[in-house]
Amino acid sequence: xxxxxxFPVWNDLSPAEQQLLEGGAVRRTVExxxxxxxxxxxxxxxxxxxxxxLRACILSDEGREITLYRLLDRDICLFSASCMLRSIQFxxxxxxxxxxxxxVLAPEPYQCVMEHSAPLANFTNEVMAGRFSDxxxxxxxxxxxxxxxxxxxxxxxxxxxxxxxxxxxxxxxxGSHMGNPREVVTRMLRYFQCxxxxxxxxxxxxxxxxxGLKQLARI
Amino acid sequence: xxxxxxFPVWNDLSPAEQQLLEGGAVRRTVExxxxxxxxxxxxxxxxxxxxxxLRACILSDEGREITLYRLLDRDICLFSASCMLRSIQFxxxxxxxxxxxxxVLAPEPYQCVMEHSAPLANFTNEVMAGRFSDxxxxxxxxxxxxxxxxxxxxxxxxxxxxxxxxxxxxxxxxGSHMGNPREVVTRMLRYFQCxxxxxxxxxxxxxxxxxGLKQLARI
Numbered sequence: 090x091x092x093x094x095x096f097p098v099w100n101d102l103s104p105a106e107q108q109l110l111e112g113g114a115v116r117r118t119v120e121x122x123x124x125x126x127x128x129x130x131x132x133x134x135x136x137x138x139x140x141x142x143l144r145a146c147i148l149s150d151e152g153r154e155i156t157l158y159r160l161l162d163r164d165i166c167l168f169s170a171s172c173m174l175r176s177i178q179f180x181x182x183x184x185x186x187x188x189x190x191x192x193v194l195a196p197e198p199y200q201c202v203m204e205h206s207a208p209l210a211n212f213t214n215e216v217m218a219g220r221f222s223d224x225x226x227x228x229x230x231x232x233x234x235x236x237x238x239x240x241x242x243x244x245x246x247x248x249x250x251x252x253x254x255x256x257x258x259x260x261x262x263x264g265s266h267m268g269n270p271r272e273v274v275t276r277m278l279r280y281f282q283c284x285x286x287x288x289x290x291x292x293x294x295x296x297x298x299x300x301g302l303k304q305l306a307r308i
Numbered sequence: 309x310x311x312x313x314x315f316p317v318w319n320d321l322s323p324a325e326q327q328l329l330e331g332g333a334v335r336r337t338v339e340x341x342x343x344x345x346x347x348x349x350x351x352x353x354x355x356x357x358x359x360x361x362l363r364a365c366i367l368s369d370e371g372r373e374i375t376l377y378r379l380l381d382r383d384i385c386l387f388s389a390s391c392m393l394r395s396i397q398f399x400x401x402x403x404x405x406x407x408x409x410x411x412v413l414a415p416e417p418y419q420c421v422m423e424h425s426a427p428l429a430n431f432t433n434e435v436m437a438g439r440f441s442d443x444x445x446x447x448x449x450x451x452x453x454x455x456x457x458x459x460x461x462x463x464x465x466x467x468x469x470x471x472x473x474x475x476x477x478x479x480x481x482x483g484s485h486m487g488n489p490r491e492v493v494t495r496m497l498r499y500f501q502c503x504x505x506x507x508x509x510x511x512x513x514x515x516x517x518x519x520g521l522k523q524l525a526r527i
Contacts, residue, residue, distance in 0.1 A: 109429075120438065147444070147447075147448065149448070149451065149452040151452070152451070152454065153451075155451060160470075166478060174434065174436075174437045175434060176435075176437035176438040176440075176441060177437045177440065178441040178444075179440075179444035179445070179448075180440055183408045203430065204426060204430060205426050206426055207422070207423060207424050207425055207426040207429050208428050209421065210429035210433060211423065211428045213433060214393065214429060214432060214433050214436065215393065215394060215395045216395075217393040217433065217436055217437065217440065218394075218395035218436065219391045219397045221395075221396065221398075221436065221439075221440050221443070222395060222396060222397040222398055224396070224399035224440070224443060224444065224447065224477045225443065225481075226367070226397075227396075227447070228366075228443065228446070228447050229368070229398075231368065231450060231451070232366075232368065232374060232450070232487050233368040233369070233370070233372065234373075256469070268451050303426075308351075
């Protein structure tokens with residue numbers, strides 16, 4: 090994939106604008122676990138995911154964390170370039186969930202083009218609105234859903250993303266996605282095991298009854 | 309205040325664009341408690357608050373609610389025009405917290421100008437980023453803060469907004485702002501009263517020790 094393939098508005102940009110965006114782009118492949126962006130310390134630039142998976146998360150002062158949303162093939166990560174937007178006042182960490190190939194777009198040329206191009210500004214607006222919707226969904230889950238419902242939904246989502254019912258994931262990692270301590274995750278997974286929904290072994294959670302989980306998650 | 313006073317980019321718009329925006333604007337005064345926008349049912353348009361106070365909230369299926377943010381004098385409410393942005397997939401309710409005078413801007417002319425004007429698109433982007441930051445702040449509060457800290461911060465904020473230490477507000481209303489059931493609010497307020505932080509009487513919460521509340525909220 091080339092940079093232009095990420096932008097449906099590419100043909101609405103002038104050749105000079107296109108060149109400015111492409112000129113500031115670097116292609117990279119990062120390992121699973123790599124931290125690509127960390128809070129407001131650095132202004133990494135826009136990340137265009139060609140192949141792989143990133144997660145955007147926030148961290149508490151006490152070291153707890155929660156996944157805001159995941160970025161898959163063809164997704165654009167805006168908040169790694171939050172220096173571009175004066176009104177963004179929160180700190181997001183971006184981490185690779187598996188080996189990921191991506192384009193890094195320098196923030197200055199992007200901002201420069203966006204300032205004069207209504208199509209690019211409106212496209213950026215849509216990307217932000219999409220992420221905003223993800224976060225609102227998460228907020229509603231946390232506010233109104235019980236933890237067992239959220240955990241059931243998480244296991245099903247993870248299974249769909251990985252294409253397997255045998256999830257290689259620790260209770261600690263599930264807690265980091267969901268914003269809960271490990272102990273709480275372990276307790277609920279054991280309850281799920283008693284109910285025949287999953288089978289637990291060291292470092293894996295195997296889904297035994299997907300329909301039961303769906304019913305619980307009300308999907 | 310006129311429509312143009314809400315837009316720092318007004319002078320970057322053409323006279324035709326300015327006319328389009330002003331032509332679709334209606335000035336209204338609404339009573340305290342009035343619901344101005346309700347979910348995705350209607351596309352009310354942009355709300356420009358001249359004087360007063362609105363709150364944006366979300367509702368659960370079970371009738372619980374939580375305030376996302378408040379809009380004060382000179383603020384712009386974007387999500388009452390969420391039909392403009394395809395990627396917004398959540399439902400916000402907008403309610404007047406006191407008598408409020410505002411401009412309602414029809415969504416079609418706004419969208420039409422934004423499509424071709426980079427300054428207006430970028431300004432809209434900044435407004436959305438500001439609200440996004442408000443919601444991220446709320447999410448962090450809910451995730452990492454204890455309820456007593458959040459309640460202390462709420463009472464101080466309400467006191468600052470109303471300009472008084474005697475808050476005329478019911479426990480039910482506090483619960484609706486904070487996303488908690490009334491009983492939980494009542495229990496914590498009684499604890500605050502025991503600690504000498506507040507004095508309770510029918511329909512009012514009087515702040516007795518603002519410094520104590522600040523310390524608790526870690527402001």
